[in-house]
Amino acid sequence: DLSVGDFTGVDLSYANLSYANLRHTDLTGADLTGANLTGANLINADLGGADLGGADLSNTDLGSAELTGADLSNADLSNADLSYAYLGGANLIGADLSYAHLYGANLINANLNGANLINANLWYTNLINADLSTVDLTGVSWVDTTCPDGTNSDDNGNTCENNL
Structure with missing residues (x-):
């Protein structure tokens, strides 16, 4: 149980933290490359x-996590729960977000170039x-989503695909 720990700036690259309890942990600026x-x-x-x-963040619960400016390039976030997570300015280039739950998440100014969002929930x-x-948007679920251009998916035929 590593919850409520302070790992600010710590090098945890390639660490095996599968199924670890890191709830409320401070990992600001930590190196988790390939972890x-x-x-x-x-x-x-x-x-x-x-x-x-x-x-590898597959099946990880990142609900309400703070990921401002984090580098998640080429990370595996498949089936991850990112509900209410803040990913403002995050680098998600080439990330796998298939089947991810991004309910209420904030991705203002995030870079998702080349990411996989197949069957992701963007409510x-x-x-x-x-x-x-x-970005591969096949099967994405859009409900009251604020599109990149500032319009609402509900006003665009329940999609943002033409408002990127």
Whole structure:
């Protein structure tokens, strides 16, 4: 149980933290490059500015986590719960977000270029100014989503695909 710990700036690259309890943990600026966080509990964790490039975050609970400016490039976030997470300015280039739950998440100015969002839940998600270039949006569920151009998915035929 590593909950409520302070790992600010710590090098945890390639660490095996699968199924770890990291709830409310401070990982600001930590190096988690290539780390295995499969199934971990990161609810309300602070990962602002952390490097999670290539990390395995599949089936991880990141509900209400702070990921401002985090590097999640090429990370596996498949089936992750990112409900109410804050990913403002995060780098999600090439990330796998298939089947991810982004209910109420904030992705303002996030870069999702080349990401996989197949069957992701984007209900109430804020995507203002997010880069969704070459993103696979097959099967995405849009409800009251704020599109990158500031329009609402409900006013665009329940999609943001033409408002990127």
